[in-house]
Amino acid sequence: MKAKNQRLVLTLAALGALVAAALLAMSALRNQASFFYSPADALRDHVRPGQAIRLGGMVEKGSLVREPDGVTIDFRVTDGAASVAARYTGIVPDLFREGSGVVAEGRFVAPGTFVADTILAKHDEKYMPPQIAGSMHETKSLKP
Amino acid sequence: MHAFANPTRFLSLARPLTGWLGWAGAVLALVGIIAGLTLTPRDYLQGETVRIMYIHVPAAWLGMAGWGGIAAASVAELVWRHPLAAIAARATAVPGAVFAAICLASGSIWGRPTWGTWWEWDGRLTSMLVLFFLYIAYIALADASADRGGGARVAAIFGLVGAINLPIIHFSVLWWRTLHQGQSIGFTGSTIAPSILWPLPLTTIGFTLLFTAIILMRMRMLLANAKLEARQRRMGGAA
Structure with a gap:
């Protein structure tokens, strides 16, 4: 694998992990981060x-x-x-x-x-x- | 993409483009603002304050698009080591921060007469403030690593990680109950009456062109700076 492609794969993998972590955090915050109670x-x-x-x-x-x-x-x-x-x-x-x-x-x-x-x-x-x-x-x- | 890897070729295109984009953007934005202040009706609920939208929405868009650009340039820097990527990202940071600040300030001024408060810590307002702080941190980081002659890699990683805030800003009004209104303009339509809406594309496109011109200007400045420093080093003179 060329170095360039290796970096591309690494970057995409890191990005995927980051998005997954953020989505997990956001769904955990779902109830706490609301501004008001209905x-x-x-x-x-x-x-x-x-x-x-x-x-x-x-x-x-x-x-x-x-x-x-x-x-x-x-x-x-x-x-x-x-x-x-x-x-x-x-x-x-x-x-x-x-x-x-x-x-x-x-x-x-x-x-x-x-x-x-x-x-x-x-x-x-x-x-x-x-x-x-x-x-x-x-x-x-x-x-x- | 690599056709513009050569700074000389980039400059031959950027130089004439700066003026055209800048003037076209300024004229469009001005026409949009004048139309928004004089030609459109007021809102049935908010009255005249609705006109703040013609500045607030483009500023919010550019604050977010600016970081989108930084993230894209960061990928180009990390993966392809494109010689212009780091320069493009650095050039975008300051105008992006300025538009994020305009968005926060105009929103605050809009919030006082409509909501009855200058500031509340709801999901949309807080995530937008975080974007502004990310810009400040990015500027400090990119400048520091450029001064040391170090790689632009750290700043690129930060630019990429910070992009996670963009979907949070966008979806904040869907995920959480916020004081900020929901989305008015989507891909399929808008909940803003056409008679109020029409100057908004003018100011949005206008400010976007202006933003692009400013970035090109700053990229040329950074390239010229680098050239100057290289020449001074070659001459063995003062730093």
Whole structure:
């Protein structure tokens, strides 16, 4: 075998081993590297009340309520399979609205009841002008 | 491939190509940016901030493509000992790092008004930051081994090993739940409305041509440097 071909085979073998090692590591990280719990996962894993976690999903349509004090909101976070009641006091990002994604940092105070310290908005990969979105995407936002 | 092994032949092609690619890229990118700032509608959800996409996406692409190029050149260096491979890899590192940094900065600026945060340690953001650090390490390593007159082998191995981060960046939004959105543009189509999407290929192709021109420029610079050093050594003069 020519030296050049030998190096090619060696390089490819090393590359293959590297990819295999990385894939193994990534699949092991699969559950740990997620940025947030979905409501179904949080309920299935019995996340302890008081434990600081991130809860993510959709803000359930028709669930967003502003409390009389004007700064506290109640809403439900859903992933389609399960839904969790959440409460937050403070200013939310502009993109926070019903039917859109949310990641809430906080803790469960009781099973199925979440209190958030921080609210992040998560948007999906669909981009369109307002004219096309039209009434299809008209959702209730907290903005007046 | 070995037709360009001769630096003289490479230079005779690279010299005119640098200008053409550079100007074509600059014009395309400029047209794309102006169109993206003035002609396209805003997004129904994000509003005007969606226009950051016309910079952010090309920067992310080039940050990753740059390391892809380094990895390809590293294979050429390790297997075929191609004389231009190490030079191409070294020339790509700095512009690649710059575009990775532009991607991180524009993403951060985009994240504040949309997500409500400058930075979060989610899978996509973290793996992209790792790519930026890999570039910094690669630059230091390649420069150090070049200064010692040592082989480019160590840097080539590092360039190859670092490429494992590229699929991690790409698949991070599929493997893990992230704050970053999923993929908008695939081989089969896009989830971005055509009226918003169309300037994006212009800026992407434009910046890519510009990136290529910068790499050619830097390769010529590195070749000229090597020639100069060789001449100084021959003359037995000062280093």
